[in-house]
Amino acid sequence: MAYNDIIFKKEDRVATIMLNRPDSLNALGGTMREDIIDAVQDVKRDKEIGALVITGAGRAFCAGGNVKDMERMSLEVDLVERREFVRSVSHRIITEIRSLEKPVIACVNGHAIGAGCCIALACDMRIASEKAKLGVTFVNVGLVSDYGGLYFLPRLVGTSKAIELYFTGDVIDAKEAERIGMVNKALPPEELEKATYELAGRLAKKAPIALGMIKEIMYKGLNTDVDTELDMEATAQSICLKTEDHREGVKAFLEKRAPLFKGA
Numbered sequence: 001m002a003y004n005d006i007i008f009k010k011e012d013r014v015a016t017i018m019l020n021r022p023d024s025l026n027a028l029g030g031t032m033r034e035d036i037i038d039a040v041q042d043v044k045r046d047k048e049i050g051a052l053v054i055t056g057a058g059r060a061f062c063a064g065g066n067v068k069d070m071e072r073m074s075l076e077v078d079l080v081e082r083r084e085f086v087r088s089v090s091h092r093i094i095t096e097i098r099s100l101e102k103p104v105i106a107c108v109n110g111h112a113i114g115a116g117c118c119i120a121l122a123c124d125m126r127i128a129s130e131k132a133k134l135g136v137t138f139v140n141v142g143l144v145s146d147y148g149g150l151y152f153l154p155r156l157v158g159t160s161k162a163i164e165l166y167f168t169g170d171v172i173d174a175k176e177a178e179r180i181g182m183v184n185k186a187l188p189p190e191e192l193e194k195a196t197y198e199l200a201g202r203l204a205k206k207a208p209i210a211l212g213m214i215k216e217i218m219y220k221g222l223n224t225d226v227d228t229e230l231d232m233e234a235t236a237q238s239i240c241l242k243t244e245d246h247r248e249g250v251k252a253f254l255e256k257r258a259p260l261f262k263g264a
Helices: 034-045 067-077 081-097 115-122 149-155 159-168 175-180 189-204 208-221 224-241 243-254
Strands: 005-010 014-019 050-056 058-060 103-109 111-113 125-127 134-135 185-187
Touching: 005 034, 014 034, 014 115, 014 189, 034 050, 034 081, 050 058, 050 115, 050 134, 050 189, 058 103, 058 115, 081 115, 103 115, 111 115, 115 134, 115 208, 125 175, 125 189, 134 175, 149 159, 175 185, 185 189, 208 224
Parallel strands: 014 050, 050 103, 058 111, 103 125, 111 134, 125 185
Antiparallel strands: 005 014
């Protein structure tokens, strides 16, 4: 399917969603939100795809919402209408990423600001260019976060640091983001793409059923008690023990070769 505001491709078991409004630093607008949702659903259905990379075209990852549109919306858009849009479209981007039972890597090639930063935070891992800058800058235009950042950021960097970043609206560089745990790794720009796709390729070869269950249980475990977590682990492990992938993994280990997982 052709998209208006993203580039979507698949290669070697890895899918890529490239946000493609470079003239506006990939600010959210046009059909970009709907395009992202549709593409993630495509990845969900495609059993040949084992990992997803989200990145941006040009100089930015995503500059967040379009400030020019905000002025119009504050005057013209009804409150109830706006809340429904946020719930049904904006929030759905986040829930689609988090519920995808495959690894999602944000390749933060440039600035990730506001909602753009939150989309990166929603991904399972973040690899950033050292030239990238990140910020949850909503307070600077009198807004709160509406893409899940208030949930994700304190779980990554701790409540005190998350409060500081949200209250000040400060933008930090990728190295600082790496230091506080906001991104997994900050690399020279020329190394970013290679490192991201090497990681995505490695993950795409892992056992899909196990990966999906690890992701689901870990995220649910952030909001539950240890007994519930242990029960979810026991159920998932009993399922995995019966899969062809488990038998292949054991056989490959004993034969000292790389396993060939099939998601069965």
